[in-house]
Amino acid sequence: MASRPVRRGTLASIAADLGVSRTTVSNAYNHPDQLSPELREKILAAAAARGYSGPDPMARSMRTRRVGSFGVILTERLSFAFEDLASIDFLAGLGDSSYAKNNTMTLVPVGPLDDEATQLISQAVVDGFVVYSVAANDPHLDAARSRGLPIVIVDQPYEINDLPFVGIDDFSAIQPAARLLVEQGHRRIGILAKRTHRGQFDGHITLAEVETADLHVQRQRILGAMDVFEQSGLTDIPIVTRHFNDHPSAIDAAKELLEAHPDLTAVLCTTDSMAFGVLDYCFAHNIDVPGDLSVTGFDGVELAHLRGLTTVNQPNRRKGATVGKILDALVNARVEDKEPDNPAPHVVIPTTLSSGQTVAAPRAAERLS
Amino acid sequence: MASRPVRRGTLASIAADLGVSRTTVSNAYNHPDQLSPELREKILAAAAARGYSGPDPMARSMRTRRVGSFGVILTERLSFAFEDLASIDFLAGLGDSSYAKNNTMTLVPVGPLDDEATQLISQAVVDGFVVYSVAANDPHLDAARSRGLPIVIVDQPYEINDLPFVGIDDFSAIQPAARLLVEQGHRRIGILAKRTHRGQFDGHITLAEVETADLHVQRQRILGAMDVFEQSGLTDIPIVTRHFNDHPSAIDAAKELLEAHPDLTAVLCTTDSMAFGVLDYCFAHNIDVPGDLSVTGFDGVELAHLRGLTTVNQPNRRKGATVGKILDALVNARVEDKEPDNPAPHVVIPTTLSSGQTVAAPRAAERLS
DNA sequence: CTGTTAGCGCTTTCAG
DNA sequence: CTGAAAGCGCTAACAG
Numbered sequence: 001m002a003s004r005p006v007r008r009g010t011l012a013s014i015a016a017d018l019g020v021s022r023t024t025v026s027n028a029y030n031h032p033d034q035l036s037p038e039l040r041e042k043i044l045a046a047a048a049a050r051g052y053s054g055p056d057p058m059a060r061s062m063r064t065r066r067v068g069s070f071g072v073i074l075t076e077r078l079s080f081a082f083e084d085l086a087s088i089d090f091l092a093g094l095g096d097s098s099y100a101k102n103n104t105m106t107l108v109p110v111g112p113l114d115d116e117a118t119q120l121i122s123q124a125v126v127d128g129f130v131v132y133s134v135a136a137n138d139p140h141l142d143a144a145r146s147r148g149l150p151i152v153i154v155d156q157p158y159e160i161n162d163l164p165f166v167g168i169d170d171f172s173a174i175q176p177a178a179r180l181l182v183e184q185g186h187r188r189i190g191i192l193a194k195r196t197h198r199g200q201f202d203g204h205i206t207l208a209e210v211e212t213a214d215l216h217v218q219r220q221r222i223l224g225a226m227d228v229f230e231q232s233g234l235t236d237i238p239i240v241t242r243h244f245n246d247h248p249s250a251i252d253a254a255k256e257l258l259e260a261h262p263d264l265t266a267v268l269c270t271t272d273s274m275a276f277g278v279l280d281y282c283f284a285h286n287i288d289v290p291g292d293l294s295v296t297g298f299d300g301v302e303l304a305h306l307r308g309l310t311t312v313n314q315p316n317r318r319k320g321a322t323v324g325k326i327l328d329a330l331v332n333a334r335v336e337d338k339e340p341d342n343p344a345p346h347v348v349i350p351t352t353l354s355s356g357q358t359v360a361a362p363r364a365a366e367r368l369s
Numbered sequence: 370m371a372s373r374p375v376r377r378g379t380l381a382s383i384a385a386d387l388g389v390s391r392t393t394v395s396n397a398y399n400h401p402d403q404l405s406p407e408l409r410e411k412i413l414a415a416a417a418a419r420g421y422s423g424p425d426p427m428a429r430s431m432r433t434r435r436v437g438s439f440g441v442i443l444t445e446r447l448s449f450a451f452e453d454l455a456s457i458d459f460l461a462g463l464g465d466s467s468y469a470k471n472n473t474m475t476l477v478p479v480g481p482l483d484d485e486a487t488q489l490i491s492q493a494v495v496d497g498f499v500v501y502s503v504a505a506n507d508p509h510l511d512a513a514r515s516r517g518l519p520i521v522i523v524d525q526p527y528e529i530n531d532l533p534f535v536g537i538d539d540f541s542a543i544q545p546a547a548r549l550l551v552e553q554g555h556r557r558i559g560i561l562a563k564r565t566h567r568g569q570f571d572g573h574i575t576l577a578e579v580e581t582a583d584l585h586v587q588r589q590r591i592l593g594a595m596d597v598f599e600q601s602g603l604t605d606i607p608i609v610t611r612h613f614n615d616h617p618s619a620i621d622a623a624k625e626l627l628e629a630h631p632d633l634t635a636v637l638c639t640t641d642s643m644a645f646g647v648l649d650y651c652f653a654h655n656i657d658v659p660g661d662l663s664v665t666g667f668d669g670v671e672l673a674h675l676r677g678l679t680t681v682n683q684p685n686r687r688k689g690a691t692v693g694k695i696l697d698a699l700v701n702a703r704v705e706d707k708e709p710d711n712p713a714p715h716v717v718i719p720t721t722l723s724s725g726q727t728v729a730a731p732r733a734a735e736r737l738s
Numbered sequence: 739c740t741g742t743t744a745g746c747g748c749t750t751t752c753a754g
Numbered sequence: 755c756t757g758a759a760a761g762c763g764c765t766a767a768c769a770g
Contacts, residue, residue, distance in 0.1 A: 008517050010763055021741040026765060035739060053515040057492045059763035062431045062746055067494050069475060078464035079686070082457050095447035095478040101485065104493055105476045106438060109464040116470065123426045124473055125436050125494050146422040148377050247671065280675065302616065303672070306649065317448070379747055390757045395749060404755060428747035431762055 009052040018046055029054050061125070066335050069104040070094070070327055071126035073144060075134045077111055083246040084273060085301035086316050087132065090154065093320020094130070099328040100320075103127070110140055118143040127331040130154060130323055135198045135214040150330035152323050156216040164330070166322050166347045170220035171227070173312050176353035177296040178228035178268055180310070184361045186266040186294060190257045191225060191239040192250075192278065193218050193270040202242050202249075203256070210239065221270040221298060238264075242274075250277020258287075265293060265362035272297035272304040272311055279307065279358070290360035300354055310356040315349050322347055378421040387415055398423050430494070435704050438473040439463075439696055440495035442513060444486075444503045447478055452615040453642060454670035455685050456501065459523065462689020463499070468697040469689075472496070479509055487512040496700040499523060499692055504567045504583040519699035521692050525585040533699070535691050535716045539589035540596070542681050545722035546665040547597035547637055549679070553730045555635040555663060559626045560594060560608040561619075561647065562587050562639040571611050571618075572625070579608065590639040590667060607633075611643075619646020627656075634662060634731035641666035641673040641680055648676065648727070659729035669723055679725040684718050691716055 015022045020043070027034040028043040047054070061067045072091070074081040081087050094100050106126050110117040121129075121143040128150035131141050136157040144151055145163075153160060155167040181189055196205065196213035207226060213219035222239060229237055240257040242249040254277045258264060269275040275297030282289050289295055297304050300313030326345060333340035384391045389412070396403040397412040416423070430436045441460070443450040450456050463469050475495050479486040490498075490512040497519035500510055505526040513520055514532075522529060524536040550558055565574065565582035576595060582588035591608060598606055609626040611618040623646045627633060638644040644666030651658050658664055666673050669682030695714060702709035 011765095012763075022763095023742085023765080024740060027740090030765080039739085051515075051517065053517065054491050055765085056763055057494045058427070058431045058434075058436065059746095060492070060765075061494055062427045062748090062762085063764045063766085065427075065746075067427065068489070068492055069494065071473070077461075079461040082461050088451050088457060091476075092446075092448040092451050095476065096480075100478060101480065102489070104440070104478065104489060107464065107474045107476060109469060109473065111470065120437070120471070120473060122423050123429070123437055125426045125430055125438065146420075148420065148422065247675065306616065380749095381747075391748080392750085392758090393756060396756090399749080408755090424749090425747055428762095429749075431746090431764090432748045432750085434762075 009047075009050045011055055014043070014047055014050065014052055017050070018043060026055065064335070066331070067125050067127050068102065069106045069126045070100065070324070070331075071106045071108055071121070071124045071129040071144075073108050073110060073121065073129055073131045073134070073140055075110050075132075075138060075140055078107070078109055080244055080246060081132075083244070084271070085303065086272075086299045086314065089301065089316035090132065090320045090323075093317030094324050095320070096317075097321035097324035099324035103324075103328070122147060127335075128152070128327050130327060133217060136160075136216065137214060138198065150327055150334055152327045152330070154319060154323055158216040158220075161346075162344055164326050164344050164346070166319055166326065166349070167217075168314055168351050169348050170217050171224035173314070173351040174221045174224040174268075174270065174298060175228050177298070177310065177312055178225040180353065180355075180359055181266045181268060181294060181296065182228060182232045182234070184266075184294065184359060186362055187234060188261070188264050189229065189234065189237055189266045189268060190261055190264045191222060191237055191268050191270070192253050192257055192274040193222055193239060193241045194245045194274065195241055195243045196222070200243050202253075203240065204260070205239050205241055207239070218270055225268050225270075245271055245273045247273065247277060247280075250274045251281050252277075254278040254281035258293075266295070266359075267293065268296050270298050272299040272301050272309060275309050275311065275358075276303070276307070279309070290358050291363070294359040294362070296359060304356070305354065308357040310359045311354050313352045313354045315351070319349060322349070378416075378419045380424055383412070383416050383419065383421055386419070387412060395424065433704075435700070436494050436496050437471065438475045438495045439469065439693070439700075440475045440477055440490070440493045440498040440513075442477050442479060442490065442498055442500045442503070442509055444479045444501075444507060444509055446480055447476070449613055449615060450501075452613070453640070454672065455641075455668045455683065458670065458685035459501065459689045459692075462686030463693050464689070465686075466690035466693035468693035472693075472697070491516060496704075497521070497696050499696060502586060505529075505585065506583060507567065519696060519703055521696045521699075523688060523692055527585040527589075530715075531713055533695050533713050533715070535688055535695065535718070536586075537683055537720050538717050539586050540593035542683070542720040543590045543593045543637075543639065543667060544597050546667070546679065546681055547594040549722065549724075549728055550635045550637060550663060550665065551597060551601045551603070553635075553663065553728060555731055556603060557630070557633050558598065558603065558606055558635045558637060559630055559633045560591060560606055560637050560639070561622050561626055561643045562591055562608060562610045563614045563643065564610055564612045565591070569612050571622075572609065573629070574608050574610055576608070587639055594637050594639075614640055614642045616642065616646060616649075619643045620650050621646075623647040623650035627662075635728075636662065636664050638664065638666050641668040641670050641678060644678050644680065644727075645672070645676070648678070659727050660732070663728040663731070665728060669720075673725070674723065677726040679728045680723050682721045682723045684720070688718060691718070 015025045129144040133155040152164045196218045242253045297311035384394045498513045502524040521533045565587045611622045666680035
């Protein structure tokens with residue numbers, strides 16, 4: 001195909017050639033019932049002959065005030081966003097949902113430089129936005145809001161009441177995993193988490209720091225687990241975080257935690273990716289899981305099940321489908337210029353503990369010590 | 370945010386309120402050097418006060434004939450497309466490339482129903498398309514072509530000369546893996562591949578069928594391996610394919626192949642996902658890899674390296690970046706109404722064999738038999 | 739079933 | 755530095 005800006009005609013030019021009105025040609029594409037099948041065929045044939053493939057989507061969108069695309073804002077570079085398998089499942093759920101079937105998904109690549117991304121957000125040609133798991137104070141959310149288009153927030157920020165929300169109850173969701181460790185008799189447990197604050201930081205953090213976290217999801221998961229531990233009289237739980245959730249970071253986090261606290265008998269992770277880091281670190285260092293160390297994850301991605309990780313299943317695909325449905329309704333209401341039925345639903349989807357083979361009671365000797 | 374269709378003003382309304390011309394307001398956003406900083410500030414402030422977040426992207430695109438988005442056509446349901454980790458790496462590479470940084474990526478969800486998807490393609494508001502790994506006769510490609518926008522083809526179809534192409538030489542790429550198996554002394558080898566034809570089919574296929582395959586990539590990988598095997602006097606290589614490349618399909622494929630041919634000492638897979646299926650099937654059936662069975666993959670996804678799979682590394686991220694660069698140049702040329710430098714580059718990216726721990730010589734007893 | 743009218747909101751010459 | 759004019763290509767009433 002020549003990339004030459006071939007003039008392929010317009011609705012008007014086709015109409016002129018055939019001696020019919022523009023409306024008729026438009027109807028041939030958009031309202032087939034408004035003209036005779038013969039005429040329609042004739043028009044479509046003439047269009048095809050001239051290389052005209054239907055009304056220009058841009059002009060049509062401008063006229064109808066509707067694009068047929070949902071913007072998706074992921075606030076990490078794509079390679080990191082995709083590292084997190086949960087976000088892929090979410091996207092697949094959104095894309096496969098019947099509500100998204102009639103829409104495309106516009107991924108807005110958001111880098112560390114706020115300015116550029118903000119620009120992209122304010123110029124994206126979309127009908128609405130999905131804001132996926134961003135910090136409470138994230139400027140990208142503000143940029144999306146300023147567009148005045150429908151928005152659905154996924155996972156976080158949690159505290160925003162005037163916007164639709166779809167997510168889980170992270171505080172409660174992680175507790176069964178924490179409880180399982182306690183019930184098995186573990187007393188020296190460490191926590192591995194993804195970043196709790198927007199800024200770059202890797203290392204140990206205190207409970208007080210967790211409480212001020214920008215990122216609701218990680219904060220609640222940690223606090224949910226700590227709540228269980230404290231009720232069992234466990235304090236002094238070391239917490240190590242990593243800004244990124246990719247495999248090298250996870251292995252490194254495991255190393256930092258386990259070297260600093262060799263006496264741990266269990267590690268609770270707030271993401272499956274972190275847990276894989278622990279598993280692989282242990283494998284490399286001849287630490288038997290669950291013999292020497294119990295491990296739990298969070299997310300329930302496919303690989304977690306394949307590797308037998310004990311984790312919390314989060315219905316990511318279903319989250320995607322739910323988001324598609326809500327956003328679609330909002331966009332429709334807006335285009336039809338009427339009040340939506342429910343402008344800001346708050347949907348909390350249930351989670352379940354998935355028992356794998358990575359949790360066992362600590363060895364007797366360790367339990368006594 | 371009320372989803373009410375709040376009237377947030379237009380460029381014209383702001384201009385009227387301030388008693389300046391529309392051009393001036395437009396310039397405040399698009400050509401800051403064309404007016405005094407004071408005036409610009411004043412305009413921006415007034416806009417902010419009225420909740421006007423800048424020129425409407427739709428109207429602007431219509432006027433400038435440019436959207437700022439690349440359409441990406443993946444011809445599988447998103448959940449399956451994403452199952453294939455290679456496509457995720459590709460997308461990440463595209464999104465992270467500096468060429469895509471100024472563009473969004475519009476994913477066009479393409480289901481099994483050709484009609485709907487074709488519709489979505491002909492109405493997508495984008496500047497060009499990336500067509501990712503589709504069959505030679507795929508109607509989605511035709512739909513994209515009929516838009517008259519720049520297109521870059523990734524991986525396949527290979528035979529199209531008038532469109533830019535970015536991919537690898539699949540025939541040669543897989544040969545080092547095949548050669549490694551032969552050199553280790555394997556004589557009874559099976560092949561596991563993803564579908565070779567667009568239609569739904571799971572099972573054994575013949576070499577003759579492979580030769581008529583719609584899907585160039587899988588065909589070439591199989592033929593490349595067969596070429597090596599035949600040169601070593603090996604014939605009767607069983608080939609089993611699956612329509613989908615997800616984990617359950619892969620395990621099932623492994624079962625079918627190994628149960629039908631229990632004497633195999635090696636399995637060459639045309640994707641890493643297939644190889645993971647073999648590894649997990651073997652684990653479940655106490656077949657030692659590589660002691661009892663050697664396995665090779667193809668793609669070089671991260672998990673392959675983590676699991677020590679011997680595979681062929683394909684630079685998916687780099688493919689994405691290359692595609693972004695080409696498409697960006699094409700779109701620019703088109704918008705500026707000039708001939709592109711190279712309208713249809715054909716880029717073949719080199720691959721490398723990655724040695725893992727899943728290939729060994731067959732046991733002596735087996736070698737003799 | 740067909741045509742006329744009236745913009746959608748913006749950018750871009752080109753004068754002033 | 756500012757403004758007036760001229761559309762980009764289309765669709766939605768509405769009247770025939």
